[in-house]
Amino acid sequence: MNDGQPPSVGSLASALGFEVEFTDLPNGISGYLTDEPFAPKGKKIVINANHRRTRQRWTALHEIAHYYLHPRYTDPLEPEAHRAGVTSVDHFYATDEELIEEREANEWVEAIVFEQSALQAAVSMHGDDLQAIAWKFGVSVEALKIRLRKGR
Numbered sequence: 001m002n003d004g005q006p007p008s009v010g011s012l013a014s015a016l017g018f019e020v021e022f023t024d025l026p027n028g029i030s031g032y033l034t035d036e037p038f039a040p041k042g043k044k045i046v047i048n049a050n051h052r053r054t055r056q057r058w059t060a061l062h063e064i065a066h067y068y069l070h071p072r073y074t075d076p077l078e079p080e081a082h083r084a085g086v087t088s089v090d091h092f093y094a095t096d097e098e099l100i101e102e103r104e105a106n107e108w109v110e111a112i113v114f115e116q117s118a119l120q121a122a123v124s125m126h127g128d129d130l131q132a133i134a135w136k137f138g139v140s141v142e143a144l145k146i147r148l149r150k151g152r
């Protein structure tokens with residue numbers, strides 16, 4: 001388990017070739033993926049500058065997930081086709097067919113963030129101190145609770 005700071009999502013995004021931009025967005029919009037011809041991947045991840053750091057991290061990973069899982073979103077004819085405007089806690093409980101890809105993206109993020117053995121180790125070390133566990137993984141307590149409810 002990594003005892004230091006959670007890895008930087010911004011550095012990961014850059015290493016993968018995405019440009020990352022923080023900007024003022026309405027509170028209901030976490031971020032989105034858009035074309036950026038000068039970025040190595042040709043894509044820019046735009047993140048709501050007003051959100052908490054933990055939520056911004058999740059948003060960045062969520063958009064990276066869409067890039068790899070849902071390549072139609074990279075169709076240059078539809079550069080604005082995907083906006084993670086509905087990314088919120090509600091999002092995790094989506095049952096609507098239209099939100100399957102949203103759920104897939106969040107499951108991908110969960111798999112990356114909560115490596116199973118590390119999560120179990122953190123839970124055994126910190127018990128009910130969800131704040132401490134969430135800090136370790138660089139996520140919100142809300143995201144951690146959702147993951148823990150799913151069990152293994």
Ligand SMILES: [Zn+2]
Nearest residue numbers: 083084102105
């Ligand atoms: Zn999304």
